[in-house]
Amino acid sequence: MEWPFDDRPDLPPEAAAEGSVKFDPNDEWLKNASREQQIEAMRQWFYARFENPANCTPYDSGEGGYIFIHGGPHDPDDEIQCRFSSVVDYDIMEELIRDLWQECGDEWAPIDHDDWDYEDEVFSMLPGRRTDPKSMLDDRLDQIEGALTASTIATNFMNQLLHSAAITALEAYLWDTTAYWVTGDKSVLRLFVEGNKDFSGEKLNVTDVFKVMDGIEARVIEYLQRFVWHRLDKVKPLLESTMRIKFPSFDGFTTQINIRHDIVHRGGRDKEGYPVKVSADQVRVLTAMVRKFAEEMELELVRVYPDKGKESLYEGPEAPF
Structure with missing residues (x-):
């Protein structure tokens, strides 16, 4: 059975940095990975740290939207470039950033809360x-x-x-x-x-x-x-x-x-x-x-x-x- 919709590739075990609790790519592997794998690794890194604010962020229509009590909002453009600009070409990062913007805009909430252990x-x-x-x-x-x-x-x-x-x-x-x-x-x-x-x-x-x-x-x-x-x-x-x-x-x-x-x-x-x-x-x-x-x-x-x-x-x- 074909799954034509799914263009997200699998990542090999060596894609993850050793000792990381949340997924963090191995930079040496990432530099030499294919474009598709680089995008997937960055996507998994982002998903491990940020989420749609609708999941757990208070919303107040009177205040104009979500109240980011645990920090943020976080823009994928800032977060992806801050972490990967020295490893991945900008045009590759930009493709993922636009995808994340389309998915949830430029205001994401952090998954980790200050008073919680991951x-x-x-x-x-x-x-x-x-x-x-x-x-x-x-x-x-x-x-x-x-x-x-x-x-x-x-x-x-x-x-x-x-x-x-x-x-x-x-x-x-x-x-x-x-x-x-x-x-x-x-x-x-x-x-x-x-x-x-x-x-x-x-x-x-x-x-x-x-x-x-x-x-x-x-x-x-x-x-x-x-x-x-x-x-x-x-x-x-x-x-x-x-x-x-x-x-x-x-x-x-x-x-x-x-x-x-x-x-x-x-x-x-x-x-x-x-x-x-x-x-x-x-x-x-x-x-x-x-x-x-x-x-x-x-x-x-x-x-x-x-x-x-x-x-x-x-x-x-x-x-x-």
Whole structure:
């Protein structure tokens, strides 16, 4: 199955600087990388530090918009050039900057808050119960469907936003589910590390074994944060090898994710420049597809983990982590 919408390349393990908690490119690698890889590395660096203010920044219409209580706003133009101007040519940085402007404008919020520790923040946001990912997905889909019903003026722009939100909800569900199991079941964590070439192919000195063991969970979470969750063709082998489940069919999602790509990355226009038309009924069909997909995945998880995840999938020696 082809995924023509996705022009974001994979990055090799050597792309990341050693010892970085949040993704930070290795400058020596970055200098010699292809244009596409340079853009992707800078994009991942930016996403690891800045977010859409709609996610967690207070909004006051009386004050004229968002109140950046944790610092900012941050302009991608300033941040990208400050970090990469000595490594990457300006025309390459400019291509990414324009893409980020189109995505969220020139006012982004910081992900790190002054009174939060980054690692503690990440782990505090992980689902606490196995039912949380599906519950959070249902809540989000209910909100999307409620917005369709409550809207007195149906516009193509609003439908585009809700369509994109449905795909984002699916991505969040896959991230939440995977993060829950790799942090909640040591056998799943071990399967993930052993079955993922980005980890299994890494050379390791004996003297570093315990250091790596102590930090392996945090490294896996950081890896999952950078994973492109809408690439279902890549999510499928990852989850099937990690959790030994049969990944639900994702027939029909390719077209929907392609539409979402045009909405988010092309300003709501297709490759030929024509506006992408999205109806309320199309959004409802998509939310129903996402619900069905998640329900089938939950049945698989119950089949493989009948006792709330306490029964180990790994039949070899006890996981050392």
